[in-house]
Amino acid sequence: MLIGKPPDIQSSEITSPDQYAQYLDRRRFLRGAAAAGAAALGVARLAEIFDPGLRAQAGTKLETVKSPLTTTGEPLTSLEDITHYNNFYEFGVDKADPAKNAEALPTRPWTIRVEGKVKTPKTFDIEALLKLRRLEERVYRHRCVEAWSMVIPWVGYSLSEFIDQCDPLPSAKYVQFLSYYDHKVEKWASGQAISWPYSEGLRMDEAMHPLTLLTFGLYGQVLPNQNGAPVRIVVPWKYGFKSAKSIVAVRFLEKQPPTTWNDQAANEYGFYSNVNPNVDHPRWSQKVERRIGQPFYSQRRTTLMFNGYADQVASLYNGMDLKRNF
Amino acid sequence: MKRQTLILIKTLTWLACLVPLARLLWGAVTNNLGPDPIANITFTTGSATLNLLTISLALTPVRRLIPELSWLVKFRRLIGLFAFFYATLHLATYVALYAGFDLHAMAADIAKRRYITMGLAAWLLLLPLAATSTNWAIRKMGGKNWNRLHKLVYVAAVCGVIHYWWQVKPGVLSPLSITLMLALLLISRPIWTWNQRRKLRLRAA
Numbered sequence: 001m002l003i004g005k006p007p008d009i010q011s012s013e014i015t016s017p018d019q020y021a022q023y024l025d026r027r028r029f030l031r032g033a034a035a036a037g038a039a040a041l042g043v044a045r046l047a048e049i050f051d052p053g054l055r056a057q058a059g060t061k062l063e064t065v066k067s068p069l070t071t072t073g074e075p076l077t078s079l080e081d082i083t084h085y086n087n088f089y090e091f092g093v094d095k096a097d098p099a100k101n102a103e104a105l106p107t108r109p110w111t112i113r114v115e116g117k118v119k120t121p122k123t124f125d126i127e128a129l130l131k132l133r134r135l136e137e138r139v140y141r142h143r144c145v146e147a148w149s150m151v152i153p154w155v156g157y158s159l160s161e162f163i164d165q166c167d168p169l170p171s172a173k174y175v176q177f178l179s180y181y182d183h184k185v186e187k188w189a190s191g192q193a194i195s196w197p198y199s200e201g202l203r204m205d206e207a208m209h210p211l212t213l214l215t216f217g218l219y220g221q222v223l224p225n226q227n228g229a230p231v232r233i234v235v236p237w238k239y240g241f242k243s244a245k246s247i248v249a250v251r252f253l254e255k256q257p258p259t260t261w262n263d264q265a266a267n268e269y270g271f272y273s274n275v276n277p278n279v280d281h282p283r284w285s286q287k288v289e290r291r292i293g294q295p296f297y298s299q300r301r302t303t304l305m306f307n308g309y310a311d312q313v314a315s316l317y318n319g320m321d322l323k324r325n326f
Numbered sequence: 327m328k329r330q331t332l333i334l335i336k337t338l339t340w341l342a343c344l345v346p347l348a349r350l351l352w353g354a355v356t357n358n359l360g361p362d363p364i365a366n367i368t369f370t371t372g373s374a375t376l377n378l379l380t381i382s383l384a385l386t387p388v389r390r391l392i393p394e395l396s397w398l399v400k401f402r403r404l405i406g407l408f409a410f411f412y413a414t415l416h417l418a419t420y421v422a423l424y425a426g427f428d429l430h431a432m433a434a435d436i437a438k439r440r441y442i443t444m445g446l447a448a449w450l451l452l453l454p455l456a457a458t459s460t461n462w463a464i465r466k467m468g469g470k471n472w473n474r475l476h477k478l479v480y481v482a483a484v485c486g487v488i489h490y491w492w493q494v495k496p497g498v499l500s501p502l503s504i505t506l507m508l509a510l511l512l513i514s515r516p517i518w519t520w521n522q523r524r525k526l527r528l529r530a531a
Contacts, residue, residue, distance in 0.1 A: 085361040093498070095361070148362055193497045265496055283439060283493065285431065288424075296354065296363035300426055 060222040062155050067136035069158075069211060071236075071308070074141065077150035079219050081293040086226045087144065088245060089194060090179070090186035097188065098226035104185050105246065107230040116251040117172035124165075126230050130216060132165065133157040137220065138213055140236035143275045143307045145261075145268075149289040154234050155217030160208045162250075168204075172252035175207040176200070177233055177244040194260060200244035201257040201271070202235065205316055211236055211309060237306040237313045239273045270326040274317070275307035279326045327397050339401055343408040346374040347415075364423045371416035376490065376504050378409035379483045380511065387514045403459055406479070410456040413449050413486075420445075441492035448485035451478050483508055 088098035110126040142150045181197035213234040223229040228245025261269035277287045290299040353359035382405040425432045490501040
């Protein structure tokens, strides 16, 4: 069904950097918008002062700094696709469901409980977490186990910065992340075979790796609810489901925690789930991926080992059989 | 039925059968096939195949129930060929857009992935049916042989539905409705035959 030959310059390569430039322009404009946008912005600021909850709203700008850990040379996936093509089963199994349903997620007030092998259990408020470190913009490739991929400009800081504040004991070998779950809010979850809340986990050294991001935003804005607001994990060298959304608890553990998709089908979704073109999913090959938002004739990409982050993370798995520990 | 009415209904059937293709072509031209165009093309062509196969299999039971609609048989070939057309597009999508014409990858897929093996089997079963769909072929083969060969459509439809179930995530129930429809149509045939025999026996007695 090929219709004509793909043009030498792919349309994506033209539009996406444009979009990005526009987005940078917009940010620059807003930063210096003392005069022109003053009226509108002023009203928004005043509203924020009287109702701090408004600050939680998706679309609110976040101040970010550049990061040396950002991925370069890839056109960004559009904000529209990043926010309307989601796997967030608590809000429905269809890719379009979370954008429709996740509005119900109450993102303020919001706290993260820290439990398990720590000096003292603590609770962190989202506002404090937002101020803990400078927020960085990190562009990462995002590879879903379903063989599609995106390029997303996340906003956050290394999870290790947060873990340092948690004072884990030396006996802590794993970290478990629990997502928000309320069956009255997430009405779409109860009909599924999955046992909620969504649980994910990392080995301690994976969690402490600087690429692992505690994420508060994307495209320079507060995370839209369907992308895991108000705070989520992003682990760019693993399949997307390892990056738990809407985190309410972080547990430090001696043993490997149970994780949602691994519990569902251990032969399909391993605990590690590192992006690995040499280990097929039982139902499809992982050697190639479809880039979201591209025309059908240029979607196909070769999947890279560790999603292209092998230089940074391969040493975490020295001596491990990655075919067995998939 | 009047010739003009027949032509009108045939035209409408053609147009209806072309709707999925038209939607895809329009989407491709306007770059509006959704976030994951390849998945969209695959799903659209696959569902069109199963839907048209099911419709073609429904014509005979409908004719038996409502003898006034016996003219529907004139549409069976058209709908069956459209089913094969979409099956071929579905296969081409896999070959071109998923496998990227990589023979090695395709061989590995067929050997390793049972849903691909099953899908290919379904297409291969439809191929001789499409090839013998002309009046010439029917004459050449003789009605009896032709009918016997074209019973393969049941096997192809069952393979197609299994292909669908094996492809979706465990727990996903989207293939359920087409499966129930097909099951109903398949069961209706032996029941009909059994009922006819009973009537004959009663008459004989």
